[in-house]
Amino acid sequence: MKRSLRPLALVLIAAAALTACSRADSGGSSAPAAANQGAAAELRLGYFPNITHAPALIGLDKGFFAKELGSTKLVTQQFNAGPPEVSALLGGSLDAAFIGSSPAINAFDQSKGATVRLIAGSTSGGAQLVVKPGITTPEQLKGQTIATPQLANTQDVSLKKWLKGKNLAIGAGPDAVTVQNLANPRTLDLFKSGQVAGGWLPEPWSSQLVVQAGATVLVDEKTLWPNGQFPTTVLIVRTEFLEQHPDTVDALLRGEQQAIDFAASNPADAKTVTNAAIKRLTGSTLNQAVLDRAFSELSFGLDPLASTFPQLAKDSVTAGVAPAATDLNGFLDLTELNKILQASGKPTVDAAGLDKAQR
The missing domain is CATH 3.40.190.10 (Periplasmic binding protein-like II)
Structure with a gap:
C-alpha cells in the first residue's frame, strides 16, 4: 500500500508545483490589466453648456478635440451640475469630464481614491x-x-x-x-x-x-x-481610462490647450464661439453686456492650482456637506499634462504633492 501511494504522492506534488507556476505566470502576465492599450476607440466626454466651461465649448466647436483625437470617436454629453456628472463617471458611462472642483473631490472620495484622477485645470474665478x-x-x-x-x-x-x-x-x-x-x-x-x-x-x-x-x-x-485664483472648472478622467489610453488623454489635453490658446489670442472670437455654443445647446443666448462682464471675471489655464485643493476639501467640512476632509493623496496625475506642456515649450505645473498615493 505504501509503495502504491508513493507514486501518487509524487504526482500530486508535481501537479501542485505546476499549478503554482501557472498562477505565478498568469499573474505576472495579466498584472498590467490596465496597461497602455493604445488609442481608445471612443472617448466619452462630459461638460456644461456654461461660460465656466468655455475651453470645452471652444474645443468642441472649433474641432480642436476631434482633430487631435484622430480616429478616436468623440461622444459628448452635457450636464447642468456636478453631482450627476460624478454619477456618470463613477458608473462608467463617461471617460472624462470638465467639472467643478468640489464635485471632482467628491468623485475621488466616493470611489475611495480609485476611480478618477484630476489631470488638468481649465477655468479659474467667475x-x-x-x-x-x-x-x-x-x-x-x-x-x-x-x-x-x-x-x-x-x-x-x-x-x-x-x-x-x-x-x-x-x-x-x-x-x-x-x-x-x-x-x-x-x-x-x-x-x-x-x-x-x-x-x-x-x-x-x-x-x-x-x-x-x-x-x-x-x-x-x-x-x-x-x-x-481658485479652480472653478477642472478636467478629470477615469483612472482605468488614463492607464489604458494615455495617448488618447494626451490628445484630449492638446485639444484643450489649443482651445485655451485660442481664447487668449482671440478674445472676441472666443466670446462669439462660446455664446453660439450655449445657444445651440440650450436654445438661449447671452446679451453682449453679460458676455463681456462674464469673460472679464474668468481666466483659463491648464494649471489645476493643486495647492488650493486641501483647503477646498476642508471647506466642504466647514460648510457641513462632508463629515471629514477627503484624503487627497493620489488625486492628481499631471504626468500627461506636463509632457504636453514640455513638448510645447511651456512651464510644467506642480501637483503640490497630491500625486503621491499613500493609501
Whole structure:
C-alpha cells in the first residue's frame, strides 16, 4: 500500500508545483490589466453648456478635440451640475469630464481614491455672491434666501463656508440665512420677482443678475483666495481610462490647450464661439453686456492650482456637506499634462504633492 501511494504522492506534488507556476505566470502576465492599450476607440466626454466651461465649448466647436483625437470617436454629453456628472463617471458611462472642483473631490472620495484622477485645470474665478440693492453687509442677509446651483456643488460649498466664517446661521427664521438650491435660470426669475435675495453663482449667471436684474456684488470669490485664483472648472478622467489610453488623454489635453490658446489670442472670437455654443445647446443666448462682464471675471489655464485643493476639501467640512476632509493623496496625475506642456515649450505645473498615493 505504501509503495502504491508513493507514486501518487509524487504526482500530486508535481501537479501542485505546476499549478503554482501557472498562477505565478498568469499573474505576472495579466498584472498590467490596465496597461497602455493604445488609442481608445471612443472617448466619452462630459461638460456644461456654461461660460465656466468655455475651453470645452471652444474645443468642441472649433474641432480642436476631434482633430487631435484622430480616429478616436468623440461622444459628448452635457450636464447642468456636478453631482450627476460624478454619477456618470463613477458608473462608467463617461471617460472624462470638465467639472467643478468640489464635485471632482467628491468623485475621488466616493470611489475611495480609485476611480478618477484630476489631470488638468481649465477655468479659474467667475463666482460671486450677488444680492439685491440695499444689502451691503453680511448681517443684512439674516432672514433672506440665497440661492446656489445645487447641494454640495462648488458654489454651495463656498457660500456655506463663507456664512459660517461670518457667524451666520444657515436655516429658516429671521436670524438665519436660508440657502436654497435652484437651477440657475430659476434663480434669475425668482430674483427678479423678489423671492430670493441673491445667489452665490458661477458665470454667466452672476453677471446676468447684475446686468439684467440690478443685483450688486457683495462678495467676489476671487478676493478670498491667494492671488485671486481658485479652480472653478477642472478636467478629470477615469483612472482605468488614463492607464489604458494615455495617448488618447494626451490628445484630449492638446485639444484643450489649443482651445485655451485660442481664447487668449482671440478674445472676441472666443466670446462669439462660446455664446453660439450655449445657444445651440440650450436654445438661449447671452446679451453682449453679460458676455463681456462674464469673460472679464474668468481666466483659463491648464494649471489645476493643486495647492488650493486641501483647503477646498476642508471647506466642504466647514460648510457641513462632508463629515471629514477627503484624503487627497493620489488625486492628481499631471504626468500627461506636463509632457504636453514640455513638448510645447511651456512651464510644467506642480501637483503640490497630491500625486503621491499613500493609501
